[in-house]
Amino acid sequence: MSKTTPHSPSDAEPLPPLAERIRQIVSERVAAGELDDKGQLPSERWLTDHFGLARMTVRKALWQLEAEGFIYRFHRSGWFLSPPRFFYDPTRDVSFTKAVTDQGRRAGAQVLSTRTIAAAPEIAYMLGITPRTPLLIINRLRFIDDRPVFVEVSHVIAYRCPGLADFLGTDVSMATIYERHYGIGLRRREIYLHPTALIDPHARDLRLAHGTPGLFLRRITDDTNGKPFSFDHEYWRHDALEIKINFFDRPTPPIPADPAEDVQT
């Protein structure tokens, strides 16, 4: 809690890196019960004064902790302690809602927009339909415990789900809607996934600053008869998920992140 001495670029630097000092302040407050899960950190200006540094210096350190997934921010409203990552098994999980609730957390959804377009040739080919067949595009924001975690853009073959747009408010789980109203079960066919920067408008929807690191996922889903059913894009916060792939049904204990000091090079 004591004020740290200011330092100029030419000072010797025996202190731990700034990011570690900030991490420690945050950890202390958590331990003291002053900061719970998703709690707000001291402001950048407070940290600036506390450490006697320039604001850009503090911000740089915060960005590192953000890249790590330790803290996150809501655009222009503050820095917060990151909640635990959601475990996602792309080879098994077909319903986000089910996977989230199975992990004891709360899934949410908000429809951002819907519209209908004519299928472009390459999408038509992937989905096994005639080009220009109407596709329903559903743009939804998905939440875990009230934090927006990804934007989902679904391309659904419109004639297979007549009136689908009317059901969107009834249940957060699309999988449940497909099953109850149309008798359609889902299974995955193919997924691509890579880290990238999230830009507007998706960044804005997620309350992220333009250019924040994120994950981009695209996927084809079949129905249980093996017929292509939908084509989706997802834009994830980078700190919201941990991908887990288990190749057998026998459960294994989670792999520890740091079982040994393996960093020695």
Add this chain to the structure above:
Amino acid sequence: MSKTTPHSPSDAEPLPPLAERIRQIVSERVAAGELDDKGQLPSERWLTDHFGLARMTVRKALWQLEAEGFIYRFHRSGWFLSPPRFFYDPTRDVSFTKAVTDQGRRAGAQVLSTRTIAAAPEIAYMLGITPRTPLLIINRLRFIDDRPVFVEVSHVIAYRCPGLADFLGTDVSMATIYERHYGIGLRRREIYLHPTALIDPHARDLRLAHGTPGLFLRRITDDTNGKPFSFDHEYWRHDALEIKINFFDRPTPPIPADPAEDVQT
């Protein structure tokens, strides 16, 4: 190529964002053949002068293009055009070397260090061995087309591969070494993977600035008899790979990244 007018914070801003203007300069040079794959960008100071902006402003834009995967940098030596991502299928690829060469690229490896430790209880449990059994820890830097892309830390049960350290220089593929010298084939059991920041010493090994976005992967590998064999950590550059999961053997065409303007919200 014309000099852009300087702007103050209060100027109107009809120009595209700075990142897009930089992207355009780079794209133009690529099109003109002045900049090939992995070629070096104009320096930050050149861009600063060219746009008439402060250096921090230019750097911020470069960081966004880096987060996106469009450009990357070698620590303190310059900005470069990113090569294409490597496709990695965690459900199928057991040999990095094979997967890379199958994609027409060159795989490389450099041993950073090896050492032997006594297995901690939780690792011993995962690997089905007695605690304190000797484990060989192999630290390697892996390359695609001469660019370092990840640091691999392998924990191998030492008695299953006597003399393994001596073979490390003979072949870049560990899978090949295991098969030829010990008659051991591999298959995956479980993988965890999440985005995070890469810090020293891994960042240094990869020639990345401390705190750059990356991917952290951990994995248990079995032998083909289903017996646990090794436990590995991998620290990836975030821009080097695209994860691809195909659930069936029938090949499907790659899913296009942007088949339609799906961003409307």
Add this chain to the structure above:
DNA sequence: AAGTGGTCTAGACCACCAC
């Protein structure tokens, strides 16, 4: 209205890499 982060300036010096 007050407080937050977001952007930007116009410099300086440091650490490292390549020649």
Add this chain to the structure above:
DNA sequence: TGGTGGTCTAGACCACTTG
């Protein structure tokens, strides 16, 4: 040794969120 990015300063004003 010269050029690169990396760090840092000490401000300023802007855009937005929150009370």
